[in-house]
Amino acid sequence: MGVTVTAPSPLPPGPRTSPLRSALDLRRDPLGYLRHLRAAYGDAFRVRIGPREVLMVTHPDAAREVLVTQAARFRKGRGIQKMQDFLGTGLLTAEGQTWRTHRRLMQPSFHRAALSGMADDIVQAARPTHTALLKAADSGVGLEVGGEMLRVTLRAVASVLFGTGLSDGELAVVEAELPPLLDHTASRVRSVVDLPRWLPTPAGQRSAAASRALDAIVARIIAARRAEQEAGTPGNDLLGLLLAARDEEGGGLSDRELRDEVMTLFLAGHETTANTLTFLLLLLARHPDVQARVQAELRGVLGDRDPTAADLPRLPLLNACIQETLRLYPPAWLVPRQATAPVRVAGFDLPEGAAVSVCIYLLQRHAAYWPDPHTFVPDRWLRGERTPDAFMPFGLGPRMCIGNNLALMEAGLIAALLLRDVHVTVPDGGPTGLHAGVTLRPDGPVTAVFHR
């Protein structure tokens, strides 16, 4: 009987710099450093991030190995696991059977047909921003777009989740309390040294108080909705659908599970979509010719009407601009994993426990897949020159974003409403650098001047 002996693969290539040097390079300019490493070592390379060596993957085939074909041999990276402090066990952080059960229960609520009924709520949630932009246009005063987009997507997620169930006072609490909580969560995810949770740091205490305030609101709404459901009127917002969701045995989500999922959807669906809209406005300001064509498209299809879900497929150029924005600036630019068994990725054998990250940012600018990879060319999508293999802003495989249709609908509706009536310019050109934290965003304020 023959024995097959597989030769051990070489170690992935990577710099021989000291951990300190690597930490400094990563801190100063993470994307520039990773770009430099790819140029020096190829599509898969080794880089030290904090205390760990990580295999960085920037090629679609290797990304598929990690996220699709061998997905069962990975769990989420350590950073994501730290989010459990605030999120509890929601879709983003759950693993194994718990994740499978929740994903199966929640998936139908995120199908396009279920979501299209929420389009009007999204447009209403964007109304205050629309008014703010018109006012800014009339006064000629600059407006910081990044903050405005965070506010509008927070209101949009709140309205999709709760419909009109959130009182104005509660919305104000959510608007005040959620951002610091999300920031604190993001900084815990990024931090290399974990302070114990019981250590009373000011940011920790602030976020614990915020968490309590939000919990009280979510608990009140869940209780009210359960009562309405028992009375036969569950409501068609996302919370109503989640409350009504049942698995094959007739089981649903408990109050605690619903709370964790609601917080997860706030976290996952808020800043990602806001950053997409901020980059979109910045890119259109830098490409006034494209912006003029987008506006002509919007006026042709909408006239003076508000956008609806049915309008979105009739706005090919706007959609192409959103896709091209997501290609150049994927908000979830890095997807980290940890191997739960020995695996082979990009031809390298990795032991159980190895850290692997898919760098969506570099992958979507891969020169073998995208001609002129660093340039904003929305028309490539209209000409059918897109390469679906090398485009994965929402990830791939079983853990792919559950909110992708919602995000595209939300970005499309908000952009259509705003750009129908105003032309955006960024007189100082806007920040040239990127902040690559948990999400990717411009590394400074984007101060826009609007014109009617």
Ligand code: HEM
């Ligand atoms: C442009 C906006 C968005 C982008 C770029 C984005 C991107 C992603 C990516 C790349 C993942 C996969 C992470 C991984 O595999 O580790 C993910 C997961 C997820 N996203 Fe999104 N997302 C966006 C908007 C949303 C929205 C609007 C929601 C819901 C309100 C949402 C909810 C989720 C959830 C719950 C997960 C975890 C899914 C699971 O593990 O089963 N996302 N997102």
